[in-house]
Amino acid sequence: xxxxxxxxxxxxxxxxxxxxxxxxxxxxxxxxxxxxxxxxxxxxxxxxxxxxxxxxxxxxxxxxxxxxxxxxxxxxxxxxxxxxxxxxxxxxxxxxxxxxxxxxxxxxxxxxxxxxxxxxxxxxxxxxxxxxxxxxxxxxxxxxxxxxxxxxxxxxxxxxxxxxxxxxxxxxxxxxxxxxxxxxxxxxxxxxxxxxxxxxxxxxxxxxxxxxxxxxxxxxxxxxxxxxxxxxxxxxxxxxxxxxxxxxxxxxxxxxxxxxxxxxxxxxxxxxxxxxxxxxxxxxxxxxxxxxxxxxxxxxxxxxxxxxxxxxxxxxxxxxxxxxxxxxxxxxxxxxxxxxxxxxxxxxxxxxxxxxxxxxxxxxxxxxxxxxxxxxxxxxxxxxxxxxxxxxxxxxxxxxx
Numbered sequence: 001x002x003x004x005x006x007x008x009x010x011x012x013x014x015x016x017x018x019x020x021x022x023x024x025x026x027x028x029x030x031x032x033x034x035x036x037x038x039x040x041x042x043x044x045x046x047x048x049x050x051x052x053x054x055x056x057x058x059x060x061x062x063x064x065x066x067x068x069x070x071x072x073x074x075x076x077x078x079x080x081x082x083x084x085x086x087x088x089x090x091x092x093x094x095x096x097x098x099x100x101x102x103x104x105x106x107x108x109x110x111x112x113x114x115x116x117x118x119x120x121x122x123x124x125x126x127x128x129x130x131x132x133x134x135x136x137x138x139x140x141x142x143x144x145x146x147x148x149x150x151x152x153x154x155x156x157x158x159x160x161x162x163x164x165x166x167x168x169x170x171x172x173x174x175x176x177x178x179x180x181x182x183x184x185x186x187x188x189x190x191x192x193x194x195x196x197x198x199x200x201x202x203x204x205x206x207x208x209x210x211x212x213x214x215x216x217x218x219x220x221x222x223x224x225x226x227x228x229x230x231x232x233x234x235x236x237x238x239x240x241x242x243x244x245x246x247x248x249x250x251x252x253x254x255x256x257x258x259x260x261x262x263x264x265x266x267x268x269x270x271x272x273x274x275x276x277x278x279x280x281x282x283x284x285x286x287x288x289x290x291x292x293x294x295x296x297x298x299x300x301x302x303x304x305x306x307x308x309x310x311x312x313x314x315x316x317x318x319x320x321x322x323x324x325x326x327x328x329x330x331x332x333x334x335x336x337x338x339x340x341x342x343x344x345x346x347x348x349x350x351x352x353x354x355x356x357x358x359x360x361x362x363x364x365x366x367x368x369x370x371x372x373x374x375x376x377x378x379x380x381x382x383x384x385x386x387x388x389x390x391x392x393x394x395x396x397x398x399x400x401x
Contacts, residue, residue, distance in 0.1 A: 004370060007068030008041045013075045016046040018350045019132075021072040021089070022358040024049055024057035030362065031058070034370070040065060048350035070369065079107035087114040089369075094382060095120065097398040105383070106399050112386035120380035121365055129364045129376075132346035135353040136297055137194020137268055139345040141185075142169070144266050144295030145178075145198075147318045147340055151292055151332045154179045160348040161314055169349070173201055182212065183222035184258045186230060186278070186304075187268030191297050195266050196224070213261050227269065230255055231276070248274040259283060265294045271304040278304050284323050284337065293318075295340040311343045 008027075011017040022030070027039045040062045041054045051061055065071060066083065073090040082088070088108075092115055094101045108115050121129045139160050146157040155176055163169040183204065185195045199206070204220045212223035228239040231251040244251055253276040258265075267278070283289060284307060296305045307321040309328050320329035320336035331338050346353040368374035382392045388399070 003036055003038050004070065005038045005040065005068040007065035007071045008039065009065065009071050009073040009077065009081075010042040010044040011046060011073060011075055012078050012081050017075045017344065017347060018046050018048045019074045019347065019354045019357070020047055020049055020350075021074060021354075021361060023351075023355050024053045024059060026355070026358040026362060027054065027059045028057040030366070034366075037370070040068060048354060076101055076104055079104045082107060082111060082113060084111040084113065087116065089116045089118060091119055092117045092382065093119075094395065094398075095392070097395065102398060102401055105395070106401075108383050109386050109388070109399060113383060114381060114385055115383040116377055116381050118380070120382070121376060122379065123364070130357060130360050131190055132353050132357060133190030133268075134194040134197070134356065135346040135349050137191040138166070138197055139194075139348045140191070140268075140295045140297035140340065140342070141195040141198035141266050143317050143340045143342065143345070144183075144264050144293055145202075147295070147331070147338050148181065148264050148293045150318075151338055152179070159314075159317075163349075164351070166349055166352045170201060178202065178204070178220045180216075180218050181220050181263045182217070182261060183220070183264045183266060184212070184262040185222055185224045185266040185268060186226075186255075187270070187298070188224070188226040189268070189270065191268035192224065192226075195268055195297070213257055225255070225258070225269075230269065230278075245272075248272070248276070252276060253278055255279060256283060260288045260290050262291050263293070265291050265305075267294065267296045267298055267305055269298060269304060271298060271300045275304065277306050279306070281306050281326055289323065289337075291337060293338045293340070297345065299341050299343050301341075305339075307337060308339060308341050310341065312339070312341045314342055314344065314348055317342050 008021055030037055031039060040060050042063060042065055043051045043061050055061060070087045075090060076092055077088065077090060092101060094105045095117065118130045123129055142160050149155040149157055155178060158172055160169055163172065185192060199222050204222050207221045207223050209223045209225060209229060231244060231253055232239055233250055234252050255278040259279055294305055296308050301308050301310050309321060312319055317340050318331040318338050320331045320333045320338055322329050322336050329336050368376045379391065381389050388395055
């Protein structure tokens with residue numbers, strides 16, 4: 001039997017990510033069900049699962065992974081850590097021609113490496129197979145509430161990254177009574193599902209958008225705005241998903257009434273250039289702008305939220321923005337709106353996020369990975385043996401810089 005050797009690489013990009021493609025128990029399950037597979041784990045002091053958790057599950061550790069054909073990580077791999085001739089799977093952040101990863105992609109081509117990008121793995125209908133959006137939504141919603149509690153002094157939440165896992169976080173919710181507050185959540189994908197999970201765990205009541213706008217409540221409530229409720233064609237006030245993504249500039253944003261009716265905005269809507277922002281700087285400066293905390297979970301600097309002035313960190317997740325001067329300030333100041341713009345939110349629940357990610361990998365990708373040829377893998381392969389594939393030929397100019 002021909003063995004397939006898989007290596008779980010150590011995350012080397014700074015700041016260190018602590019997630020893993022497979023948990024120790026998932027590795028154990030794979031070895032039991034696929035006798036032709038061997039897995040080796042590169043030791044790491046940062047991974048959320050300790051080296052000993054892998055060895056106790058019967059998974060060998062080795063600094064040297066040169067015997068592995070397939071190497072799996074999470075974040076981009078620094079170019080000096082890439083091994084020539086290997087097949088790598090990770091989030092490369094190159095398909096939108098991100099400038100900071102251009103040299104890495106050039107190195108991959110120069111060293112006959114094959115790159116399969118997790119982000120490009122899709123089901124037949126085009127839906128992405130893998131992503132950490134659900135846990136970004138969970139952590140982002142929690143952080144938004146934490147910031148509101150700090151700003152108002154009405155309740156106190158602990159940071160998610162101080163919890164061992166999601167179960168530990170849920171226990172922390174017991175008995176903390178929230179004041180009457182109104183939350184507006186945007187989006188309908190994985191991020192929104194994570195936001196709604198927290199709303200459910202906390203017993204925050206859903207209110208339809210039209211009622212939310214005009215009523216007050218004696219308990220915490222939220223509403224959800226999907227793309228078709230947020231964006232309508234200027235001409236005929238209709239919404240078509242395909243048309244919206246083809247010509248977003250033909251659509252206007254209908255969010256403005258919610259700035260006067262909400263205390264917290266949890267933003268989980270997809271954004272790209274050309275899509276109208278939810279509100280403008282001028283709206284932010286008006287007296288009737290009620291929102292005090294914005295958890296910008298999709299986190300596009302100067303994107304759907306104009307006052308997103310750049311990323312915050314897990315350790316310091318919140319900064320203020322002065323509504324008049326438009327400058328970044330310390331958090332929780334009068335005359336400011338508080339922004340939560342952490343780009344690596346799932347890292348605060350790394351054990352749960354890794355388990356969820358590995359589970360999707362095992363169900364929808366793993367068997368394809370072991371096949372001689374797979375359409376799913378081929379479509380997500382940006383570079384094959386040192387050459388850009390047909391689908392990603394448009395990156396040629398980007399690579400050559």
